[in-house]
Amino acid sequence: MIKPRTPAGTLELLPGEQRAFNHMLEVIGRNYRRFGFQPIETPVFELTEVLLTKTGGETERQVYFVQSTGALEQGGAPELALRFDLTVPLARYVAEHEHQLAFPFRRYQIQRVYRGERAQKGRFREFYQCDIDVIGKDSLPVRYDAEIPAVIHAVFSELAIGPFTISLNNRKILRGFFEAMGISDGEHQALVLREIDKIDKRGAEAVAQTLKGEGFNLPHAAVEKILGFVLRRSSTHDSAMAILAELKAEHPQTAEGVDELAEVLTLIKALGVPENRYALNFSIARGLDYYTGTVYETTLDDYPQIGSICSGGRYENLASHYSKSKLPGVGISIGASRLFWQLREAGLITPDAQSHMVLVGLMRDEDLPEALAIARELRGAGIDCEVQLEAKKLAKQFQYADKVGFSYMVLYGESEQAKGVVSLKNLATGKQVEIARGDLLPCLSQARDWGL
Amino acid sequence: MIKPRTPAGTLELLPGEQRAFNHMLEVIGRNYRRFGFQPIETPVFELTEVLLTKTGGETERQVYFVQSTGALEQGGAPELALRFDLTVPLARYVAEHEHQLAFPFRRYQIQRVYRGERAQKGRFREFYQCDIDVIGKDSLPVRYDAEIPAVIHAVFSELAIGPFTISLNNRKILRGFFEAMGISDGEHQALVLREIDKIDKRGAEAVAQTLKGEGFNLPHAAVEKILGFVLRRSSTHDSAMAILAELKAEHPQTAEGVDELAEVLTLIKALGVPENRYALNFSIARGLDYYTGTVYETTLDDYPQIGSICSGGRYENLASHYSKSKLPGVGISIGASRLFWQLREAGLITPDAQSHMVLVGLMRDEDLPEALAIARELRGAGIDCEVQLEAKKLAKQFQYADKVGFSYMVLYGESEQAKGVVSLKNLATGKQVEIARGDLLPCLSQARDWGL
Known part of the structure; x- marks a missing residue:
């Protein structure tokens, strides 16, 4: 007799919970389709050499490799590996099927991804990601960045898990500001941004101490200036536009990012997103160097401790490893398993109150x-x-x-x-x-x- | 630059095809729910020792093993393996969550499974299975066997891929008949049944030759009697009932199976399945020894070469490896990827003729x-x-x-x-x-x- 048990780090649900989870995925998928995103699915595994294009990174160390019985017996490096996100498979998909796709290519993808995370509560080794991306060929106008918050708004309105705020920033604004401050070395800037990104979690005071302390040694005045900059928040559409105008006047180096963000905000309004659902937040940097323009984070107003429930942004080139074409894009991802787990922990999930069965x-x-x-x-x-x-x-x-x-x-x-x-x-x-x-x-x- | 390509044996679709495929899965899932089946999902991998309870079988040799980077470096036997069907995960699920489930437990599960098949056209290493099962605790009345064809009928009616026939048999009838013929050794019987199962593919004459030839050496009269038995087909509900009555009279050893099948047919009719959609077919044995009573196969009337598009049956005990409870069940599986591929080959799939976008x-x-x-x-x-x-x-x-x-x-x-x-x-x-x-x-x- 073998003890029946699930592997650590997986979220297996009872049928009632599964119905509630499926409802969440359906709402997400339905709203993605509503905005003209087209479905794709990719295999759970990719060829190792296709999946692991870079060497070293943390994600790489978390990869699961796959081998058939025969391959395992023969030894040698594993030919297959499980996807760790939906972005690399998308890049491979677009490059492989480039000539059969219509651009801008708008796709949604709701599948599980795999990461060999250290097992702990709320950390999953297998979890759903629900992604949308728009991929342009050669170029993609910034107005596409405005549609994304409209989709986020539609999804979370229908999910009805309470009021939420879509925070926006633009990496070009951050870059312009820090370059004007003399923090222009790429690596140094990235380190400072990583700390700035923690403000919502750690608080401004703690981050200020870090920036003044060993390792950074930024002067008091510089830190005050940085905080004064990144802590500005808009409360209405007009206040957001005013902040942007102010910023451009004070820091001409941020002009390009400011103009992009202003266009995005104007269109977000035209798309009908209520102005209490979006706000500027210059502390959002997103960890990844990947993003080059608009960046998004979404938080539940009543549950800030949950952190961002939907993040993403604009990137320069999706598939440089696989294609000579320039494929700029913009997209977001909802980590549905983690979100579901957190909402359940917060008591916000009632297994199928409305089953109608x-x-x-x-x-x-x-x-x-x-x-x-x-x-x-x-x-x-x-x-x-x-x-x-x-x-x-x-x-x-x-x-x-x-x-x-x-x-x-x-x-x-x-x-x-x-x-x-x-x-x-x-x-x-x-x-x-x-x-x-x-x-x-x-x-x-x-x-x-x-x-x- | 890395050449972007998908691993062999996977079915990756363009967005238009994906919409058509998703439509197929939605129709299947919706009709499963319509009959009160509850959704579950299990992790893509199981602990190796849980998944591989038996040793040796063909399926076992086709298993894909999964290892994290760390585990791979350390060496040793892989701790995880990808599921090769949805039945073993169901057995593990029911045994693990037994006390939280309501019995009879009716679940549906639509997920991908993995088999290290030899790569060839139409053979997939990753493919969708769409399963329903009803699991009883201690016992499960035979009337549950009648509901399954009603679900099959609902699914394939809505899929609208042409007329189809649900063929029914009962392993107890086969066993009774062959025992009466003196073919009572389990292994011998299984070998004969495996040949009988090929009648729809190879034709009766070819199978007869095999049974008379080396290896089997069955006398001419015995083979004629077997063929006369297994080739009987019903054309209407009444003719099916008449055949069953006749069979019971001629071969009293088949009585138990005949009575079960008669009850099943009576209820299938009460469930509203039109009588031109189901028929008796005593040549259906289903390869697996697993099945003990009712067995089903479904074929498209206009595309017999596609073979069975939906198969299953009744089994004695689902989870004997994981639980002391006796858990009899009945279920079917639709291999959606293979079905989609075959329908597309036959020109029966038009990518989203009705996209309404x-x-x-x-x-x-x-x-x-x-x-x-x-x-x-x-x-x-x-x-x-x-x-x-x-x-x-x-x-x-x-x-x-x-x-x-x-x-x-x-x-x-x-x-x-x-x-x-x-x-x-x-x-x-x-x-x-x-x-x-x-x-x-x-x-x-x-x-x-x-x-x-």
């Missing part, structure tokens, strides 16, 4: 044909429905319905048959009514209107 | 706010919609629309603005009309009624 009970075996006929009618109308195929005590059937998470139960027994009715019970409220057999479908379709 | 064109940059407003309105009504964010020549925009696969294009340029209308073009028919701006949404929502 119906259980047709069975009190006497002889009623099975009628129960099946009822189910057939409901299914024909698009209602998810199970029939108790074995007559059991009613208490046992209710227990089963509760454990699975049904919303309604239909009962048709001796008394119902005599009266020519069926009983319909709302399992959440406990309310039970007798209705004419012919009213069952309209009643279930409009349960709320019927006071059920 | 709308492209809002842009002739002048100044019209962008209006184009965005139109898109916002369409999206609000649930229509998938992209806006051309850059003004381009109309021919280029049509070319893009065609390549992506849009169904409609909305145009709002100088002349439309002057007249206070928008132009709506059906990209399949080429028909273009000018309509009042306010009519766009009702027109698109009911495009067919409007003669578009």
